[in-house]
Amino acid sequence: MPTTLKNEAAIVGIGETEYSKNSGRSELALASEAVAAAIRDAGLSPSDIDGMTTFTMDTSDEIEVARAVGIKDLTFFSRVPHGGGAAIGVMHQAVMAVATGSAKAVVVYRALNGRSGARYSEGVSGGPTTSDLIHWSWYMPSGLMTPASWVAMFTQRYMHLTGCTSADLAEICLAQREHAVKNPRAFFYERPLTFEEHQSARPIVEPLRLYDCCQETDGGAACVVVSPEWAKDLPNKPAVIRAVAQGAAGNQESMTSFYRPEIAEIPSMDIVARQCWEISGLRPDDIDCAVIYDAFSSIVLWQLESFGFCKKGEARDFIQDGALRLGGRLPTNTHGGQLSEAYIHGMNGVNEGVRLIRGTSTSQPEKNEHVVVTAGVGIPTSAMILGQS
Amino acid sequence: MAISGKEREAFEKKLEAYVGLDIGVEDHSRNPINAAMIRQWCEAMGDENPIYLDSEVASGSAHGGIVAPPAMLQAWILGGVAMAAGEDDPADKQRELHRLFDAHGFTGVVATNTEQEYLRYLQPGDTVRARTVIESISEQKATGLGIGYFINTRSVFKDQNDDEVGSLTFRVLKFEGAEVPAEASGDSGEGSPAGPPQRIKPALAHDNAWWWDVIETGELPIQRCAECGVLRHPPRPMCGECQSTDWDFIRSTGEGEVVSFVVIHYPEVPGYTYPLVVAVVELSEGERFVGNVVDVDPGDVSIGMAVQASIELVDDELKLPVFRPVSV
Ligand SMILES: [Zn+2]
Numbered sequence: 196m197p198t199t200l201k202n203e204a205a206i207v208g209i210g211e212t213e214y215s216k217n218s219g220r221s222e223l224a225l226a227s228e229a230v231a232a233a234i235r236d237a238g239l240s241p242s243d244i245d246g247m248t249t250f251t252m253d254t255s256d257e258i259e260v261a262r263a264v265g266i267k268d269l270t271f272f273s274r275v276p277h278g279g280g281a282a283i284g285v286m287h288q289a290v291m292a293v294a295t296g297s298a299k300a301v302v303v304y305r306a307l308n309g310r311s312g313a314r315y316s317e318g319v320s321g322g323p324t325t326s327d328l329i330h331w332s333w334y335m336p337s338g339l340m341t342p343a344s345w346v347a348m349f350t351q352r353y354m355h356l357t358g359c360t361s362a363d364l365a366e367i368c369l370a371q372r373e374h375a376v377k378n379p380r381a382f383f384y385e386r387p388l389t390f391e392e393h394q395s396a397r398p399i400v401e402p403l404r405l406y407d408c409c410q411e412t413d414g415g416a417a418c419v420v421v422s423p424e425w426a427k428d429l430p431n432k433p434a435v436i437r438a439v440a441q442g443a444a445g446n447q448e449s450m451t452s453f454y455r456p457e458i459a460e461i462p463s464m465d466i467v468a469r470q471c472w473e474i475s476g477l478r479p480d481d482i483d484c485a486v487i488y489d490a491f492s493s494i495v496l497w498q499l500e501s502f503g504f505c506k507k508g509e510a511r512d513f514i515q516d517g518a519l520r521l522g523g524r525l526p527t528n529t530h531g532g533q534l535s536e537a538y539i540h541g542m543n544g545v546n547e548g549v550r551l552i553r554g555t556s557t558s559q560p561e562k563n564e565h566v567v568v569t570a571g572v573g574i575p576t577s578a579m580i581l582g583q584s
Numbered sequence: 585m586a587i588s589g590k591e592r593e594a595f596e597k598k599l600e601a602y603v604g605l606d607i608g609v610e611d612h613s614r615n616p617i618n619a620a621m622i623r624q625w626c627e628a629m630g631d632e633n634p635i636y637l638d639s640e641v642a643s644g645s646a647h648g649g650i651v652a653p654p655a656m657l658q659a660w661i662l663g664g665v666a667m668a669a670g671e672d673d674p675a676d677k678q679r680e681l682h683r684l685f686d687a688h689g690f691t692g693v694v695a696t697n698t699e700q701e702y703l704r705y706l707q708p709g710d711t712v713r714a715r716t717v718i719e720s721i722s723e724q725k726a727t728g729l730g731i732g733y734f735i736n737t738r739s740v741f742k743d744q745n746d747d748e749v750g751s752l753t754f755r756v757l758k759f760e761g762a763e764v765p766a767e768a769s770g771d772s773g774e775g776s777p778a779g780p781p782q783r784i785k786p787a788l789a790h791d792n793a794w795w796w797d798v799i800e801t802g803e804l805p806i807q808r809c810a811e812c813g814v815l816r817h818p819p820r821p822m823c824g825e826c827q828s829t830d831w832d833f834i835r836s837t838g839e840g841e842v843v844s845f846v847v848i849h850y851p852e853v854p855g856y857t858y859p860l861v862v863a864v865v866e867l868s869e870g871e872r873f874v875g876n877v878v879d880v881d882p883g884d885v886s887i888g889m890a891v892q893a894s895i896e897l898v899d900d901e902l903k904l905p906v907f908r909p910v911s912v
Pocket residue numbers: 809810811812813814823824825826827828
């Protein structure tokens with residue numbers, strides 16, 4: 196019997212470290228603390244965990260984290276490539292493992308010293324001669340070497356074709372900051388942002404300004420995935436995974452897919468969205484709130500279009516009536532997102548998705564039947580739909 | 585390429601041995617603190633504070649006479665011409681450490697930050713000497729300049745009475761930069777040991793090195809499937825249309841149109857000029873190429889703009905296609 200990934204698994208525990216600019220400890224320490232916290236939150240003990248998955252970019256080996264935390268025998272472990280595009284890719288791994296019986300309880304984690312250690316804003320640099328380094332060699336000599344520069348290239352083209360302006364991007368930043376101001380975990384807790392501040396901030400890579408770019412953060416986040424049946428016996432209200440999917444469209448490069456006929460769109464997220472609707476049987480109207488990957492403000496717009504919350508090229512109109520704010524059509528990034536809470540490569544967004552289902556967000560919308568959570572843009576990417584049990 | 589595996593382990597073990605070491609040589613002021621040098625320093629820095637310059641005013645101040653600007657602390661002990669000529673004291677452990685980095689490919693060096701602390705003003709007649717300790721060496725870091733290690737040193741300055749007068753911490757990055765010929769540091773005797781900053785070089789391997797070889801000849805090549813004739817850029821080993829691995833290339837006219845572009849302000853990486861315009865250009869042959877648009881005000885670049893490529897040296901060694909607007 197073919198298995199789909201609908202309602203095959205649920206997130207029962209979430210955990211994280213504090214988010215800071217200088218953790219003062221190793222990435223392995225952050226990963227271990229986040230994993231232990233997620234297991235504790237699930238009401239489980241480390242020896243209940245038999246599966247682990249993380250990003251290829253994570254520096255903490257599964258087995259090292261397992262030893263540190265006291266996780267014993269593993270029957271499943273895996274990694275997903277391509278930076279933030281992996282954040283729901285790892286959930287996909289966890290759900291497949293639980294659905295097939297490869298593991299009963301999978302812990303998913305990501306931890307990085309993103310500010311005090313290697314900073315992504317400083318650009319890519321050398322390493323062994325891999326196909327990845329050859330890829331960057333087409334861009335680094337000309338100076339195109341940071342995530343902001345790659346995303347700005349797509350943003351410029353999108354603005355040109357749709358009439359979207361920096362003022363439209365500001366609305367995304369302001370809506371999310373409004374949420375972060377109420378979230379004690381957030382870097383920008385109790386620190387509001389004004390439209391004027393957004394518009395007068397220094398350009399990083401035009402057309403992106405300072406507040407259009409996510410933070411760099413030290414921290415870790417983790418969650419625990421088990422079957423919906425087991426979830427019923429555990430203390431927290433489970434977040435059931437209605438659908439989860441990955442996608443990489445043709446002619447894909449990591450962050451620099453400049454060779455498709457039109458570059459003002461992100462076909463990889465179209466593929467992910469289509470699968471999410473097919474697997475879940477849901478439609479955009481069924482979704483009450485969202486966690487949309489926001490390494491940069493502009494990428495939120497393209498994902499709203501990919502998921503069909505509005506037509507292609509019309510996201511700027513969709514957001515202008517406050518749709519992303521509490522009380523709007525689709526309260527989004529209620530934790531403040533990576534722009535205003537913390538940049539944990541999308542894993543902090545997974546935990547916020549779970550809080551939205553539990554009803555415990557610091558900016559909790561009234562309706563929370565279904566939540567879309569997405570990961571990564573411009574790279575092979577992923578997303579899931581969470582629902583009530 | 586950065587060393588790895590056992591080689592890196594052995595290298596980092598050697599580095600460890602330097603942490604905590606006094607560098608073994610003491611720097612000292614060649615002349616006592618003196619009014620002439622203070623005046624010259626103040627003139628160069630544009631500092632007109634009378635307590636450094638005017639003995640009448642200074643003697644009426646709390647100092648009772650001219651004092652040296654605290655920020656001159658390090659200036660009193662700098663080695664002068666011998667240092668600028670690169671003459672090393674063989675006993676100098678810090679130099680030895682830098683040579684160890686050089687020998688492992690980390691030839692680039694850049695000072696990243698310094699902090700100074702002053703305990704008292706120096707007065708004419710004082711002498712100072714400084715001893716330096718290698719406080720720490722970071723783990724390997726990937727930086728905008730390349731893979732490297734940060735070295736932190738701390739120098740403590742004492743006067744003729746052996747009392748501490750101030751201290752200075754200094755942080756440098758030793759990195760595996762673009763290849764710098766060893767002779768460039770010794771022979772020229774000017775600039776930093778690593779020479780002027782260069783652009784990040786492409787990594788060369790089987791599937792792309794040929795392309796850069798053609799660029800060296802001043803042509804902009806586009807790979808072509810030898811079987812079905814379809815063009816492809818960036819180069820790759822197989823044709824996505826017919827799966828043939830046979831290929832040749834055509835020479836592009838370099839005529840193109842801007843599909844999109846960015847203006848980079850941050851971060852400023854050495855070797856590049858900012859604001860820096862980078863564009864995706866669709867060449868007249870239909871393939872796209874990413875490169876700089878030059879000789880144009882960033883505000884005048886637009887999508888759809890006609891541009892022409894030419895192959896030019898963008899630093900001392902690297903040739904790259906760059907684009908200029910075509911006037912219509
Ligand atoms: Zn072919």
